[in-house]
Amino acid sequence: MKLLLNFLKLIPIFLLTLTLSNISISAEKNYYKDLVTDWSRIFPDNNRNAAGPKFFKYIIDKDITYNDFVEYNKLYCAVSGSLIDPNSTAEFVNISEEKTGKQICGNYYRCCVPCSCDLMKYTTVQKMKHKFKDGLKEFYVLTINNPCTKKDFPERVTKKYFCDGSNISKDQVYNLDGRMVIGLFHNTKPCNDNDIKIVKAHPVTGEYCDIRNNTPLEKLQAGMGDIFIKLAR
Amino acid sequence: MQFKVIKNLKKIIFLLLLIFPNKLYASFFEDLTSQIVENPKRLSYGVSVTDVNKDGNFDFVVTGFGYLNLALSYKDGKLINIVNENIFSDEFRRTIGVAACDIDKDGYEEIYFLNTDTYSGTKKYSDRLIDFDGNKFLDLFEVEKNKKDLNLTAGRSVACVDRKGDGTYGVYVANYGGPTRFYEYSDDVIVDKSVQLNLAKVTGGRAVVAGHIISNKMDIFAANERGANFLYKNNNGKFLDVAYEFRVEDVLQNGRGTALSDIYYRGRLDILNGNWGGFHRAYVLKDKIFKDIAKPTFDVPTRIRTIISADLDNDGYDEVFMNNIGEPNKLFKILDNGVLEQLPLDIGLEPDGYGTGAAVADIDNDGILELLVSHGESRDQPLSLYKAKVDPNHKYLRVKPLNKYGAPARGATVTLISNLRKHSKTIDAGSGYLCQMEPVAHYGIRKNEKNIRVQIKWTNGKTKTISVKDFNKTITLRQK
Numbered sequence: 144m145k146l147l148l149n150f151l152k153l154i155p156i157f158l159l160t161l162t163l164s165n166i167s168i169s170a171e172k173n174y175y176k177d178l179v180t181d182w183s184r185i186f187p188d189n190n191r192n193a194a195g196p197k198f199f200k201y202i203i204d205k206d207i208t209y210n211d212f213v214e215y216n217k218l219y220c221a222v223s224g225s226l227i228d229p230n231s232t233a234e235f236v237n238i239s240e241e242k243t244g245k246q247i248c249g250n251y252y253r254c255c256v257p258c259s260c261d262l263m264k265y266t267t268v269q270k271m272k273h274k275f276k277d278g279l280k281e282f283y284v285l286t287i288n289n290p291c292t293k294k295d296f297p298e299r300v301t302k303k304y305f306c307d308g309s310n311i312s313k314d315q316v317y318n319l320d321g322r323m324v325i326g327l328f329h330n331t332k333p334c335n336d337n338d339i340k341i342v343k344a345h346p347v348t349g350e351y352c353d354i355r356n357n358t359p360l361e362k363l364q365a366g367m368g369d370i371f372i373k374l375a376r
Numbered sequence: 377m378q379f380k381v382i383k384n385l386k387k388i389i390f391l392l393l394l395i396f397p398n399k400l401y402a403s404f405f406e407d408l409t410s411q412i413v414e415n416p417k418r419l420s421y422g423v424s425v426t427d428v429n430k431d432g433n434f435d436f437v438v439t440g441f442g443y444l445n446l447a448l449s450y451k452d453g454k455l456i457n458i459v460n461e462n463i464f465s466d467e468f469r470r471t472i473g474v475a476a477c478d479i480d481k482d483g484y485e486e487i488y489f490l491n492t493d494t495y496s497g498t499k500k501y502s503d504r505l506i507d508f509d510g511n512k513f514l515d516l517f518e519v520e521k522n523k524k525d526l527n528l529t530a531g532r533s534v535a536c537v538d539r540k541g542d543g544t545y546g547v548y549v550a551n552y553g554g555p556t557r558f559y560e561y562s563d564d565v566i567v568d569k570s571v572q573l574n575l576a577k578v579t580g581g582r583a584v585v586a587g588h589i590i591s592n593k594m595d596i597f598a599a600n601e602r603g604a605n606f607l608y609k610n611n612n613g614k615f616l617d618v619a620y621e622f623r624v625e626d627v628l629q630n631g632r633g634t635a636l637s638d639i640y641y642r643g644r645l646d647i648l649n650g651n652w653g654g655f656h657r658a659y660v661l662k663d664k665i666f667k668d669i670a671k672p673t674f675d676v677p678t679r680i681r682t683i684i685s686a687d688l689d690n691d692g693y694d695e696v697f698m699n700n701i702g703e704p705n706k707l708f709k710i711l712d713n714g715v716l717e718q719l720p721l722d723i724g725l726e727p728d729g730y731g732t733g734a735a736v737a738d739i740d741n742d743g744i745l746e747l748l749v750s751h752g753e754s755r756d757q758p759l760s761l762y763k764a765k766v767d768p769n770h771k772y773l774r775v776k777p778l779n780k781y782g783a784p785a786r787g788a789t790v791t792l793i794s795n796l797r798k799h800s801k802t803i804d805a806g807s808g809y810l811c812q813m814e815p816v817a818h819y820g821i822r823k824n825e826k827n828i829r830v831q832i833k834w835t836n837g838k839t840k841t842i843s844v845k846d847f848n849k850t851i852t853l854r855q856k
Contacts, residue, residue, distance in 0.1 A: 183627045
């Protein structure tokens, strides 16, 4: 009987916990909805080609916590500028650190497979510090060379989104030590041998990217990634 | 020991009551579908409410896509189709959108049938604009002088707009894959004025509403597909698209059911806007921009069609009925402070319903709104008719504004002002999606509500306020 009584006492606690957990789920922020809602603020002329940097700038300018920042940055492809389904899984990739040349491994949320390859070949990562609502944080970001000096700036990319003359526009995108930040590199760590093996063994980041990254640019025919290459090379 | 067990069981039951109250609610609706005489499976779309046969009572006009257009009139406890003239019924032109308003200023509301025999772009058959001379119906677009500007583009919704506020109604036609049209009488000829009014944009037109949204004249909000929404501010009878400035352009979403609703009970019309498979919006105006305050479960993407905001149960709070196609309908109650509380549905849930349109009207004049739901598109289904189960203690007040021509003042705004709320409702010019509601502001009266006044803002922006002492009646106000 005592056991039964104790069990009965636990049921209300269980039910209350269940209720509160439901409340917390329904009250969660909808990061994807925010980006959908503000899409035409981020891209006033509706061209999001290779415009990952615009997303990054829009997000980091928000008054948000570090966790919010991370969640928002999972929802667009830094290479193509496309929104990504909230339930997408990340790809594990390795990218050179700009300052040291060391390989940094981490997760990249992409819209389609060529973007992972282009990311690994044409970007580097840099450490960046930023003060969020919950304090100062340091993290790795994905960067490319200043594209604004290019004479062959890709026509399908809105130059005014990125550039103020031949300089990176500080109002439009984030300039980190003269390089343009295109997105956040998630869950980073220095690569070890096993990490590199994992990347190389993966059908996308291994075999497919080997082929793509050894194909001359004029022969590449895979959508937005090509536009990004012209911007980032 | 036994006492202790019982005591604990009581606690558990109490907690269960708190946690799972939804299961304990009685059905919100009762099903009155059997009142519809001859209700076969069919492909229906838009539904409007107007007085089709000039008998002083409103009727449901139900469009048919390859089926007859119907005029369902209430008589002896039944809804019966009262029109069998080809020009009206016209099963061959495939009607989907419908709205009624007095275009020729004779006090009778002409009925605009938007026909669409193709998904997008050029269509074969033009629309119809039905007038009634007391004996027979005629299509004003078949009158020779009106044939110059026929709409031969596929479209969806239509809404009536008294753009100058002088009782001259035009019809905004939301076309798909071709320019928007705006039909109005000019020198006794019906012409398309969309170009000169800055409305002739090409888009995937879906829903349209019109009323006092951001100015003192009738503005227009058009929810579009594959492109930005339009918010046309009335600028002395012409229009200026300010959707971007007011942050309702919503480029990535595909607009569907839309209704004007006073979401905060603050005496102004805001916008409920459903998006196909996208986030449903509850736009409220704040600091000169519309802020979307919709949260789960209201904003959760569904296959949305019609959205209706109306006080169905006469408790003084509006419900929002969300008619989905191929998935269950939803019902919400707008509580104070913009809280949208989902109400459980069983009757009216229609989990297998292919809802394509819906409208509300007090069709049997008992002071409670009936909800008619049409179905179709990819599955032929009969119509459904529902009415909320209303607490007999609930009182109501209905306000029916007529313009100076004696026609329903569609686009006017009625505001009930009391010790508890300032609640605006539009006299519906076209809303939902393909549809149009009855031209009456229907209010349930709240508990402990007193000092009630009713203000009407006419389509010219002028206002008139009256005190209300008695309830359970319809007040008809005529513009001078």
